[in-house]
Amino acid sequence: MAGTTHSARYTRVAIVLHWTIALLIIGLIVFGLLMTKEWMPNRFAIYQLHKSFGITVLALSIVRLIWRLRHKPPALPDAMPGWQQRASHLTHGVFYGLMFVMPLLGWAMVSASDLPIPTVLFGVVPLPDLPGLAQSEALEARFKALHEIGAKLFIGLIVLHVGAALKHQFIDRDGVLRRMLPILR
Numbered sequence: 001m002a003g004t005t006h007s008a009r010y011t012r013v014a015i016v017l018h019w020t021i022a023l024l025i026i027g028l029i030v031f032g033l034l035m036t037k038e039w040m041p042n043r044f045a046i047y048q049l050h051k052s053f054g055i056t057v058l059a060l061s062i063v064r065l066i067w068r069l070r071h072k073p074p075a076l077p078d079a080m081p082g083w084q085q086r087a088s089h090l091t092h093g094v095f096y097g098l099m100f101v102m103p104l105l106g107w108a109m110v111s112a113s114d115l116p117i118p119t120v121l122f123g124v125v126p127l128p129d130l131p132g133l134a135q136s137e138a139l140e141a142r143f144k145a146l147h148e149i150g151a152k153l154f155i156g157l158i159v160l161h162v163g164a165a166l167k168h169q170f171i172d173r174d175g176v177l178r179r180m181l182p183i184l185r
């Protein structure tokens with residue numbers, strides 16, 4: 001298996017995937033919250049972009065998971081307490097879960113919708129409905145509620161994740177953040 005030894009930094013591919021997916025998710029959350037407001041202009045276009053970028057996150061997350069399974073990340077510092085190491089692994093696991101579950105919930109929501117609104121990814125590729133789902137308002141509402149809960153969980157995790165990264169950088173000064181930065185080697 002390629003790259004099974006621990007190295008000091010994440011691989012370049014892992015770094016590019018991390019920051020691309022991170023930016024997409026932050027954009028999805030910000031515009032996801034804004035697009036549901038009545039006063040927001042161009043809502044239809046923003047909904048379409050939201051769905052397009054959400055499916056992009058799903059595709060990139062598949063690539064990322066495959067890459068992650070084939071390339072071990074650098075080890076956490078030995079000085080890091082056990083509970084922090086466990087918390088870090090747990091947070092990353094939940095992140096991976098949400099990176100798959102959130103787009104699938106969004107996709108399921110629009111698939112279950114009985115409104116005749118097609119999703120066309122980036123205005124080019126029509127998104128088919130997920131198979132096996134009935135088109136019902138009640139089912140759509142259920143996926144919508146779960147999508148909202150997932151969004152809140154995502155926001156909470158991002159705050160925790162950024163807080164932990166800043167603690168490593170400015171309090172522990174152990175170089176953990178630098179391993180994921182494209183600059184500042």
Ligand code: HEM
Nearest residue numbers: 028029032033036051054055057102103106107110148151
């Ligand atoms: C990582 C991927 C995604 C994230 C982080 C995300 C995030 C969000 C957020 C924060 C909202 C606003 C929720 C609220 O009203 O509180 C939202 C709404 C929505 N999302 Fe996503 N989303 C993702 C993927 C998708 C995908 C792939 C689709 C469809 C293909 C989708 C369809 C929708 C729709 C239709 C709404 C509006 C629901 C409503 O009318 O209230 N999302 N999303």
